[in-house]
Amino acid sequence: MGEVLHQFENGAALAQGLADTVANALSAAIAACGKATLAVSGGSTPKAFFRALSTKAIDWPKVTVTLVDERFVPPDSDRSNHRLVTDNLLQGPAAAANFLPLYHPTENAEVAARLAGEQAAALGSPFDVAILGMGTDGHTASFFPGGSRLAEALDPATPCGVMTMEAEGAGEPRLTFTFSSLQDAGLLVLHIEGQGKKDVLAKAEAPGDEAEMPIRAMLRRAASPLQIYWAP
Numbered sequence: 001m002g003e004v005l006h007q008f009e010n011g012a013a014l015a016q017g018l019a020d021t022v023a024n025a026l027s028a029a030i031a032a033c034g035k036a037t038l039a040v041s042g043g044s045t046p047k048a049f050f051r052a053l054s055t056k057a058i059d060w061p062k063v064t065v066t067l068v069d070e071r072f073v074p075p076d077s078d079r080s081n082h083r084l085v086t087d088n089l090l091q092g093p094a095a096a097a098n099f100l101p102l103y104h105p106t107e108n109a110e111v112a113a114r115l116a117g118e119q120a121a122a123l124g125s126p127f128d129v130a131i132l133g134m135g136t137d138g139h140t141a142s143f144f145p146g147g148s149r150l151a152e153a154l155d156p157a158t159p160c161g162v163m164t165m166e167a168e169g170a171g172e173p174r175l176t177f178t179f180s181s182l183q184d185a186g187l188l189v190l191h192i193e194g195q196g197k198k199d200v201l202a203k204a205e206a207p208g209d210e211a212e213m214p215i216r217a218m219l220r221r222a223a224s225p226l227q228i229y230w231a232p
């Protein structure tokens with residue numbers, strides 16, 4: 001469906017601009033159907049955006065925040081995306097939002113993925129807003145090159161839901177929404193910063209296999225236009 005580049009002078013300006021856009025999208029969803037859903041990614045990039053969004057005066061009790069993907073670690077782990085969101089987004093006005101975790105203290109990641117998928121199904125689809133990140137290897141969500149279930153995760157025929165993923169460099173087993181769950185978000189955003197990530201994006205935009213750089217699946221096949229937010 002194509003991509004739109006939103007370039008900012010610096011990370012602080014991007015954080016405010018993206019927070020305004022997301023707040024407007026969430027408020028519009030609430031106005032239209034009384035609730036809104038937001039799926040965010042972890043990593044180091046989104047912290048300033050999370051903090052800017054947390055201050056927005058929207059009807060947060062009608063918003064459910066969840067994660068694009070999660071590491072199979074408890075929320076008190078410093079590797080936890082749940083912890084990252086709790087510490088940076090679910091603060092101030094946004095503390096009133098609902099949160100749907102992907103991690104559950106189950107015997108293995110498969111059981112946690114099934115539980116998370118059942119809970120996520122009740123949210124309805126598509127997500128009103130989905131914020132993707134990208135690694136320097138071209139992964140997004142937990143769609144890692146060489147991932148244990150990458151083909152299944154990227155397959156448009158794979159039902160919406162949460163699945164496990166393991167990959168070299170991913171650390172712990174991952175829990176991730178599928179491509180089909182994310183690709184038709186009302187507002188689909190790729191948030192990257194720095195020249196290095198811009199160069200990785202340029203490589204991903206060139207011909208090549210999706211399995212080599214899984215972000216290509218979103219660039220090429222997402223139903224929603226991919227809104228790329230970038231600052232040097």
Ligand SMILES: O=C(O)[C@H](O)[C@@H](O)[C@H](O)[C@H](O)COP(=O)(O)O
Nearest residue numbers: 041042043044045133134135141
């Ligand atoms: O759990 C995660 O790590 C993320 O969901 C992952 O997909 C992230 O968005 C990229 O790895 C970029 O991470 P950085 O922002 O740290 O570069």
